[in-house]
Amino acid sequence: MEMPTKRLELLYAAARAFAEQGFDSANINEIASQAGLGKGTVYLYFANKKALYLGVIEYTVTSFNNLADHIMALPVSNWEKIEQVVHTFLTLDEEFIPFLTLWARHQFHHATEFQEDMAQIFSRLRQPLCEIVAAGVEQGEFHTEYPETMGYVILSLLAMLVPELQVPYGMPTIPRDQRSTLALDVIRKILGVNLEP
Amino acid sequence: MEMPTKRLELLYAAARAFAEQGFDSANINEIASQAGLGKGTVYLYFANKKALYLGVIEYTVTSFNNLADHIMALPVSNWEKIEQVVHTFLTLDEEFIPFLTLWARHQFHHATEFQEDMAQIFSRLRQPLCEIVAAGVEQGEFHTEYPETMGYVILSLLAMLVPELQVPYGMPTIPRDQRSTLALDVIRKILGVNLEP
Amino acid sequence: MEMPTKRLELLYAAARAFAEQGFDSANINEIASQAGLGKGTVYLYFANKKALYLGVIEYTVTSFNNLADHIMALPVSNWEKIEQVVHTFLTLDEEFIPFLTLWARHQFHHATEFQEDMAQIFSRLRQPLCEIVAAGVEQGEFHTEYPETMGYVILSLLAMLVPELQVPYGMPTIPRDQRSTLALDVIRKILGVNLEP
Amino acid sequence: MEMPTKRLELLYAAARAFAEQGFDSANINEIASQAGLGKGTVYLYFANKKALYLGVIEYTVTSFNNLADHIMALPVSNWEKIEQVVHTFLTLDEEFIPFLTLWARHQFHHATEFQEDMAQIFSRLRQPLCEIVAAGVEQGEFHTEYPETMGYVILSLLAMLVPELQVPYGMPTIPRDQRSTLALDVIRKILGVNLEP
DNA sequence: AATGAATGAGGCTTCATTCAT
DNA sequence: CATGAATGAAGCCTCATTCAT
Incomplete structure (x- = not known):
């Protein structure tokens, strides 16, 4: 799928603006400038502001799915x-x-924009953690009665630890190099994984 | 339920509108109507739209703190x-x-509105889970190296399970009567609480 | 004509507000407060904001006419x-x-408010200077071909010299005790009055 | 007369509206229409209503100064x-x-709008009459003890005689062809200019 | 493909006015 | 007589969208 550079630049500029300011406050003019384009040109690539927003979400889902596909194809254990x-x-x-x-x-449902369209786009989003946990439970590697739900719990945990993503108000900042350890530690507990004997 | 003051009715109508539509899309006119008031009356209680929004957040924080104060004052174990x-x-x-x-x-930092004001208001929000976990760890009741962080992890878990609050996209709906059990089960694992001796 | 005190206080408060801020910017609420009354009470004395404004102008014209009547009745020369x-x-x-x-x-026509009503009210305003000049010319005391117009020219001169009334931008402030002398000097020239021989 | 730019058309339309209705009552929408433009276009040329008003005043001052510069540069006597x-x-x-x-x-200080900004703009307004009178006095051509003040008195006289500018209430209309004569006649008296030797 | 001048719907906000007390 | 809570018309201003170039 060939993606013209300008369209991609627009998506990135739009993502930055929407993430920082929200859908309503984000300014088409500014997004265009950030992408090195004139205001009117945006409408050659996207029908309107909403389409641009949905385009950004689409791109996000596709990118995530690519990452997921890659990881799921690895010939390693579920824990790995x-x-x-x-x-x-x-x-x-x-x-x-x-x-x-x-x-x-949107994943954690706090945004109000275009919930109908979101539901459709997100239905295409692969949830590798859910898949992995389910497989692990089936193979006796993990132990939980709610594998899918645990997938989302873990996902939420990771979101809280992602660097640069704003953490919850008041939560202490975990040093970058401890995040992985902390996350895996909690996940191990949740999934009942035995440390090596 | 009887609603004592006009101001309170406004706060509830505003909360509904802001939650459903976001700050920008919410309409002062509509909020006023929902509160059974004329447009201009809103401005007798709140200086402007932003003040109304902050008023809603203030009310939320105060309500939460009242609940927290009540629970923290109970003469029971940390687990209870x-x-x-x-x-x-x-x-x-x-x-x-x-x-x-x-x-x-706002707690999980995804909203863009008035971040400076939010930081100030949220600084007054009590985090009972953090307090409880910290106390429990100190008293040997719980075991974790990151008590405060675990408080937030548990908080996030609860937010995902609150009925009527929209759960994450794709997450299966947990039957009402199993939510408590599920939550406590995960929390027990996270905090290393022994079921029965 | 018995004038209730409250009505008069309203007229004074309104005159201050209208003079300082203009008709549109002046605030009924503030005027009421300044007069020691509640907002709603204003409407017991004046039908609406416009009527209040016209009331102020009416009062002004009446006051001026009283002064004029007094002076015109003096048994002195026109110059005096x-x-x-x-x-x-x-x-x-x-x-x-x-x-x-x-x-x-309004006299010098720069205001925009209610020009029709103003014309009517101002038609009742006595112009003693015009009368005096006309009489003086008739009696050979003054010399000018445009007695009425000169009356207005002199009026304008006085307006420029009235203390507390804002003088034209840039015009140097004439010391209080020289204003009278200056005015009479110019008037004498305009009317061709001989200094005493 | 061909009007070069949109900005200029706006200034003229705005001047008409502000002169007729005052700042508050004038309507941006109507001004735009009068200039043959849409409401929003006004804001491409002026940041807001106040800026438009100040733009009009600026234009006035500049125009006056141009006229003054031209006259002051003439190689003629002060009287001419x-x-x-x-x-x-x-x-x-x-x-x-x-x-x-x-x-x-504004010159005669009856307007209430933006007095601070006005003072600044008017400080750049040249007063040729004051300059001429001062020069004439110095050269023995005119005789008065208050040259600058007399400049403003003459200015006020002219303002009262300008055709189309609303004259003072009650003042008789001077026929167009006599205004110049009348004005010069009064000025001559004020400045003590000898008719013919 | 690219532009940006022009547009006007929409929304917040003010404040004169009303009216029940 | 007096009040002030409530109202809603009116107007400024923003900004997504259009379209002629």
Whole structure:
């Protein structure tokens, strides 16, 4: 799928603006400037502001799915896949953070924009953690009665630990190099994984 | 339920509107109507739209703190306090849900509105879970190296399970009567609480 | 005509507000407060804001006419009457200044408010200077081909010299005790009055 | 007369509206229409209503200064310069009248709008009459002890005689062709100029 | 493909006015 | 007579969107 550069630049500029200011406050003019384009040109790539927003979300879902596909295809144990997911999440490229911010805002349902369209787009979002936990439970590697729910719990945990993503008000900042350890420690407890004997 | 003052009716109508539509899309005119008032009357109680929004957040924080104060004052074990928090969270009055929605949107930092003012208001928000976990760890009741962080992790877990609060996209709906059990089960694991000796 | 105190206080408060801020910017609420009354009470004395404004102008015209009547009835020469007018103008009571301000604003036609009503009210305003000049010309005391117009020219001169009334931008402030002399000097020239021989 | 820029058309439309209705009552929407533009277009040229008003005043001051510069540069006697000023004032283009109206409203201090900004703008307004009178006095051509004040007195006289500018209430209308004569006659008396030797 | 001048719907906010007490 | 809570018309201003170039 060939993606013209300008369209991609627009998506990145839009993601930054939407993540920082929200849908309503974000300014089409400013987004265009940030993408090195004139205001009117935006409308050659996207029908309107809403379409631009949905375009950003689409791009986010596709990117996430690509990461998920890659990890799921690895010939390793479920636990090692989880380690991969954690590592991937906690070392995302900085310029991807705005997309991650928007994803979190919708994934955990706090955003109000276009909920109908969101439901449709998010239905295509792969949830590797859920898949891994389910597989692990089936293979006796993990132990939980609610594998899918635990997938989301872990996801939420990771979102709280992602660097650059704003952590909850009041939560102490975990040093970068301890995040992985902390996350895996909690996940191990949740999934009842035995440390090596 | 009888609503004592006009100001309070406004806060509830505003909370519903802001939770459903966000700050920008919410309409002062509509909020006033919902509160059974004329447009201009809103400005007798709040200087402007922003003040109304902050008023809603203030009310939320105060309400939460009252609940927290009550629970923290109970003469019971830390674990029982956690049970109280879980129960309180999962059985909040339906008309409080809009406030909860707004709280979640800011607590987990996904909202963009008035971040400076939010920081100030949220600095006054008590975090009973953090307090309880810290006390429990000190008294040997719980075991974790990151008591405060675990407080927030548990908080996030509860937010995901609150009925009527929109759960994460894709997460299966947990039956009402199993939510408490599920939450306490996970919390027990996270905090290393022994079931029965 | 018995004038209730409250009505008069309202007129003074209104004159101050209208003179300082103009008709549109003046605030009924504030005027009421200044008069020691509640907002709603204003409407017991005046039908609406416009009627209040016209009431102020009416009061101004009546006051001016009373002064004029007094001076015109004096058994003195025309020149001495002019001296009286000048003196009266330059020593008006401070609390009358707002009325004078409003008068000047309309007399010299720069104000936009209610021009139709103003024409009617101002048609009742006596112009003693015009009368005096006309009489003086007839009696050979003054010399000018445009007696009425000269009356207005002199009036304008006085308005520029009235203490507390804002003088034109840039015009140097004439010391209080020289104003009378200056005015009479110019008037003498305009009317061709011979100094005593 | 061809109007070069949109900005200029706006200034003229605004001047008409502000002169006729005052700052508060004038309607941005209507001004835009009068200038053949849409409401929003006004804001491409002026930041807000106040800026538009100040723009009009600025334009007035600049125009006046241009006229003054031209007259002051003429190689003629001071009296002839005064004749030029009188002639210029009394034959101003009709479409300049709104600007003149606004100028008079502020020059003679009856307007309430933006007095701080006005003081600044008016400080740049040249007063040719004051300059001419001062020069004439110095050169023995005129005789008065208050040259600067007399400049403003003459200015006020002219303002009262400008055609189309609303004259004072009650003042008889001087036929167009006699205004110049009348004005010069009074000025001559004020400045003690000898008719013919 | 690119632009940005022009537009006007929409929304917040003010404040004169009303009216029940 | 007096009040002030409540109202809603009116107007400024923003900004997504259009379209002629």
